[in-house]
Amino acid sequence: MTEPALLSVEGVSVDLPTPRGNLRAVDQVDLSIGAGRTLGIVGESGCGKTMLSRAILQLLPKKAKLSGRVMFDGQDLVHLEPERLRKLRGRSLAVVFQDPMTSLNPVLTIGTQLIETLQEHLELDGQAARMRSVELLAAVGIPAPEQRLMQYPHQLSGGMRQRVAIAIALSCEPKLLIADEPTTALDVTIQAQILDLLAREQRRRHMAMIIITHDLGVVAGRTDEVAVMYAGRVVERAPTPDLFKKMHMPYTEALLAAIPKIDARPHTPLPAISGRPPDPTRPTTGCSFAPRCRYAWAQCHGEKPRLEEAGSPGHQFACFRPINTAAGVPA
Amino acid sequence: MMQPVSPSVAGAPLLRVENLVVEYPVGNKIVHAVSSVSLEIARGETLGLVGESGCGKSTLGRAVLQLRRPVSGKVLFDGHDLTAMQGDTLRRMRRRVQLIFQDPIASLNPRRRIGDIIAEPLVISGVRDPKEREQLVHDVLGAVGLDPELVMGRLPHEFSGGQCQRICIARALVLSPEFIICDEPVSALDVSIRAQILNLLEEMKTRYGLTLLFIAHDLAVVKAVSDRVAVMYLGRLCEVGPSEQLFAQPAHPYTALLIEAIPVPDPDVRPAESVAVGEPPSPIAPPSGCRFRTRCPRADQRCSDEMPELREVAPEQFAACHHPLIGAGQASNNGESRSI
Ligand SMILES: Nc1ncnc2c1ncn2[C@@H]1O[C@H](COP(=O)(O)OP(=O)(O)OP(=O)(O)O)[C@@H](O)[C@H]1O
Ligand SMILES: Nc1ncnc2c1ncn2[C@@H]1O[C@H](COP(=O)(O)OP(=O)(O)OP(=O)(O)O)[C@@H](O)[C@H]1O
Ligand code: SF4
Numbered sequence: 134m135t136e137p138a139l140l141s142v143e144g145v146s147v148d149l150p151t152p153r154g155n156l157r158a159v160d161q162v163d164l165s166i167g168a169g170r171t172l173g174i175v176g177e178s179g180c181g182k183t184m185l186s187r188a189i190l191q192l193l194p195k196k197a198k199l200s201g202r203v204m205f206d207g208q209d210l211v212h213l214e215p216e217r218l219r220k221l222r223g224r225s226l227a228v229v230f231q232d233p234m235t236s237l238n239p240v241l242t243i244g245t246q247l248i249e250t251l252q253e254h255l256e257l258d259g260q261a262a263r264m265r266s267v268e269l270l271a272a273v274g275i276p277a278p279e280q281r282l283m284q285y286p287h288q289l290s291g292g293m294r295q296r297v298a299i300a301i302a303l304s305c306e307p308k309l310l311i312a313d314e315p316t317t318a319l320d321v322t323i324q325a326q327i328l329d330l331l332a333r334e335q336r337r338r339h340m341a342m343i344i345i346t347h348d349l350g351v352v353a354g355r356t357d358e359v360a361v362m363y364a365g366r367v368v369e370r371a372p373t374p375d376l377f378k379k380m381h382m383p384y385t386e387a388l389l390a391a392i393p394k395i396d397a398r399p400h401t402p403l404p405a406i407s408g409r410p411p412d413p414t415r416p417t418t419g420c421s422f423a424p425r426c427r428y429a430w431a432q433c434h435g436e437k438p439r440l441e442e443a444g445s446p447g448h449q450f451a452c453f454r455p456i457n458t459a460a461g462v463p464a
Numbered sequence: 465m466m467q468p469v470s471p472s473v474a475g476a477p478l479l480r481v482e483n484l485v486v487e488y489p490v491g492n493k494i495v496h497a498v499s500s501v502s503l504e505i506a507r508g509e510t511l512g513l514v515g516e517s518g519c520g521k522s523t524l525g526r527a528v529l530q531l532r533r534p535v536s537g538k539v540l541f542d543g544h545d546l547t548a549m550q551g552d553t554l555r556r557m558r559r560r561v562q563l564i565f566q567d568p569i570a571s572l573n574p575r576r577r578i579g580d581i582i583a584e585p586l587v588i589s590g591v592r593d594p595k596e597r598e599q600l601v602h603d604v605l606g607a608v609g610l611d612p613e614l615v616m617g618r619l620p621h622e623f624s625g626g627q628c629q630r631i632c633i634a635r636a637l638v639l640s641p642e643f644i645i646c647d648e649p650v651s652a653l654d655v656s657i658r659a660q661i662l663n664l665l666e667e668m669k670t671r672y673g674l675t676l677l678f679i680a681h682d683l684a685v686v687k688a689v690s691d692r693v694a695v696m697y698l699g700r701l702c703e704v705g706p707s708e709q710l711f712a713q714p715a716h717p718y719t720a721l722l723i724e725a726i727p728v729p730d731p732d733v734r735p736a737e738s739v740a741v742g743e744p745p746s747p748i749a750p751p752s753g754c755r756f757r758t759r760c761p762r763a764d765q766r767c768s769d770e771m772p773e774l775r776e777v778a779p780e781q782f783a784a785c786h787h788p789l790i791g792a793g794q795a796s797n798n799g800e801s802r803s804i
């Protein structure tokens with residue numbers, strides 16, 4: 134169990150100055166992931182998922198202030214020189230964004246982008262890089278890969294562009310791939326294909342992967358571990374089967390209950406969560422979920438619950454009145 | 465004055481769309497956005513409409529309202545053909561039908577106060593008395609779960625996406641329409657807010673006796689609110705049937721594919737290695753025969769030669785497929801295609 138983690142995020146916070154005051158986008162997050170493992174990070178819009186992934190990649194907006202430590206493969210990324218960081222990001226630390234156009238250059242052909250990446254990081258000659266590019270495009274399910282090398286990103290569909298972005302991310306055999314909502318912009322049938330592709334490549338390469346999503350359905354069958362975020366913090370973290378079978382955090386329960394289920398009868402009212410997430414420029418003293426939580430009591434409004442392990446090994450949650458525990462509230 | 469809604473005549477649908485064709489010219493080519501679609505919606509019913517991006521769902525919704533004039537086909541609303549109407553006559557009919565969009569924030573004028581935004585349809589339709597207007601706005605805001613006193617004087621940017629969608633729903637309801645087309649009303653909202661809005665729509669439907677066309681690409685969302693579901697692919701209807709039946713025993717391979725692709729929030733349900741092959745072709749040059757054939761695991765020669773018509777494959781369930789997953793024998797004996 135105590136094999137050193139490939140990535141460990143230690144007490145990471147991200148603060149952004151805004152006209153309305155300081156915005157704490159990520160608040161004291163601790164996370165780790167071992168080689169070849171998959172971690173899902175789940176949470177609603179604005180909870181800080183992207184800021185956290187950008188903090189890991191050291192790609193935060195200029196005005197952002199990062200505190201805490203990000204250790205990757207034995208190096209402290211926060212204090213790494215820019216040149217070494219750039220090398221690392223192209224090679225062992227790769228990323229796929231929600232909008233593939235973020236990582237693709239619109240004025241270069243697919244081929245140029247792939248070949249340049251391979252030449253720069255793997256020092257392949259032109260011919261070898263070209264052959265490798267064709268292999269990669271075929272591996273991510275792009276038909277007629279030789280012809281695609283000559284095409285520009287805008288000539289491809291959204292799903293195809295995301296495949297190309299994945300091919301580029303995988304090109305240098307990274308040790309960790311961060312996929313930030315890689316399928317949110319895609320149709321369900323394409324979504325399933327891309328998620329399968331990621332899972333297959335992850336297993337084949339024994340690569341670690343972080344999947345960021347707002348959809349609990351996406352992480353359920355495809356990750357080893359899940360971290361649930363709310364208002365900038367990780368509020369529950371557990372091995373995936375544990376989390377779904379025995380969630381302890383009322384927010385996780387409410388989030389799962391609010392999703393329409395395909396096997397539910399039509400016109401069944403959904404157990405909605407009332408209200409909405411707190412304003413991140415207005416820090417709260419208590420549990421940030423308290424205003425919406427049906428289990429909240431006085432302590433929840435006055436004190437912030439810490440993320441702590443209890444119950445089963447590896448299961449952490451930040452709650453004074455956890456559900457599904459002997460001591461807590463029966464769900 | 466128009467007569468108030470008469471008690472529903474059994475069998476007479478509120479909306480009947482017949483062989484609707486909608487095209488967009490682009491350059492010297494034509495986008496076949498909606499190709500010969502027929503459907504009916506009974507009074508008080510919710511029909512869900514699903515399909516992948518670009519399959520023509522919004523175009524169909526807009527063509528029902530005559531916001532995009534169809535190339536051919538009929539749209540009968542309460543027996544009146546909207547495609548044959550112009551000017552004032554059409555405007556008067558349109559008052560009975562409202563549209564709610566996907567992006568609630570973009571569909572509200574940023575410079576107008578919420579009270580005025582909601583009162584606007586009343587002004588246009590000739591409710592002259594400001595007191596009466598204010599009362600109606602007040603009531604409808606209360607109905608969608610907003611505090612009228614706190615909301616009426618404020619501007620759209622002071623509200624979240626979910627609150628803006630409540631405001632849009634209030635604006636759609638203020639004229640007491642009979643029929644609402646909801647075009648992806650919750651797609652842009654977060655899970656926790658989505659459930660609030662879906663519940664609200666269901667509540668409003670009962671309270672105001674509405675009939676709904678509910679467009680979405682998320683099957684579980686559609687099932688949650690729909691009595692019947694219609695599945696669209698590349699401009700054509702593939703399958704129509706009662707929600708539960710359709711999801712329990714899909715007849716069209718495309719419906720089955722959509723169901724299999726849904727991510728299920730249960731770690732014991734291993735996601736099936738995706739059966740979907742490839743991507744939808746361009747609606748500028750749709751495949752011959754069955755438009756789904758380029759991705760269909762059951763496709764054969766007949767599928768490229770012959771366009772499948774909608775046929776009843778189980779009671780109330782219709783599919784346009786030469787080799788449906790259920791009721792194949794029954795369908796081929798009954799060669800005559802029935803209208804839905
Ligand atoms: N460049 C920025 N400047 C200021 N605030 C920002 C910036 N980018 C994001 N934020 C704020 O930081 C918080 C966290 O945003 P983040 O993008 O990480 O959320 P997210 O969980 O990725 O959401 P989504 O699911 O919508 O992608 C939000 O309150 C957001 O409004
Ligand atoms: N104004 C337009 N001009 C040209 N083509 C259009 C226009 N509007 C839509 N289309 C095309 O018509 C087809 C159907 O589009 P439509 O918007 O109806 O699809 P949709 O099912 O609503 O998709 P989505 O789920 O993305 O909203 C698409 O191929 C689209 O690109
Ligand atoms: S700490 Fe209190 S308010 Fe927060 S989730 Fe737990 S019970 Fe609810």
Ligand code: SF4
Binds near residue numbers: 754762764
């Ligand atoms: S008609 Fe043929 S191609 Fe079309 S869905 Fe049926 S089996 Fe598939």
Ligand SMILES: [Mg+2]
Binds near residue numbers: 182183184313314
């Ligand atoms: Mg994000």
Ligand SMILES: [Mg+2]
Binds near residue numbers: 521522523647
């Ligand atoms: Mg649309």
